[in-house]
Amino acid sequence: EPEVTQTPSHQVTQMGQEVILRCVPISNHLYFYWYRQILGQKVEFLVSFYNNEISEKSEIFDDQFSVERPDGSNFTLKIRSTKLEDSAMYFCASSAVSYNEQFFGPGTRLTVL
Amino acid sequence: QQQVKQSPQSLIVQKGGISIINCAYENTAFDYFPWYQQFPGKGPALLIAIRPDVSEKKEGRFTISFNKSAKQFSLHIMDSQPGDSATYFCAARSNFGNEKLTFGTGTRLTIIP
Numbered sequence: 518e519p520e521v522t523q524t525p526s527h528q529v530t531q532m533g534q535e536v537i538l539r540c541v542p543i544s545n546h547l548y549f550y551w552y553r554q555i556l557g558q559k560v561e562f563l564v565s566f567y568n569n570e571i572s573e574k575s576e577i578f579d580d581q582f583s584v585e586r587p588d589g590s591n592f593t594l595k596i597r598s599t600k601l602e603d604s605a606m607y608f609c610a611s612s613a614v615s616y617n618e619q620f621f622g623p624g625t626r627l628t629v630l
Numbered sequence: 631q632q633q634v635k636q637s638p639q640s641l642i643v644q645k646g647g648i649s650i651i652n653c654a655y656e657n658t659a660f661d662y663f664p665w666y667q668q669f670p671g672k673g674p675a676l677l678i679a680i681r682p683d684v685s686e687k688k689e690g691r692f693t694i695s696f697n698k699s700a701k702q703f704s705l706h707i708m709d710s711q712p713g714d715s716a717t718y719f720c721a722a723r724s725n726f727g728n729e730k731l732t733f734g735t736g737t738r739l740t741i742i743p
Contacts, residue, residue, distance in 0.1 A: 521673075524663045550729075559735045560674060560719060562730040562731060563734070572729070573729070573730055579649065586719050608674070610673075615724070615729060616662070617653035618664075618679070619676075619729075620676075621666075621675065622673050623673050624672075624673050
């Protein structure tokens, strides 16, 4: 069964460093998302991406964040200068068509020290 | 108005019993209400979803009840099993110009023998 994959599973970084979280969405999917979940809290939407551009972003997704689809398979989330409060589980999701089921990856746990 | 309120925060049910988790929303533009199941260290996985044109949807032991006038929906797990022990999130999505899922705060369900 096709699935969304994410790497790395756990990333530890120092405050102020740049991190790139990688996702490989399901191959025929066209809509891509990033969500985050701070430990013990609810899952929060960060950004949606379609046709090589951001379609929506939340207030969390400030200038420190960026997304990119560098090739036909990967979808990345970059945090330019990490803060302690960026520590969270980051989930990538994809869907085949607009307003269809979103399939979530297993997540990347980001720890900022 | 974008929030989805979920209760209870945690729930302990005996094996074979019925688990009930409730959610409420304010935004009348929401028109898709999925429930996600999340095991520790994994991403959320879609369990069952409903649209507001029906009042109930059943898939196996899982049933969503939907009350459009009260803006409430609930998940019922019949004959609860230890393997159902997980965190359950309700969510909602509007079809007006965005596809983000707005999640509830989650319910940690524990099924005891």
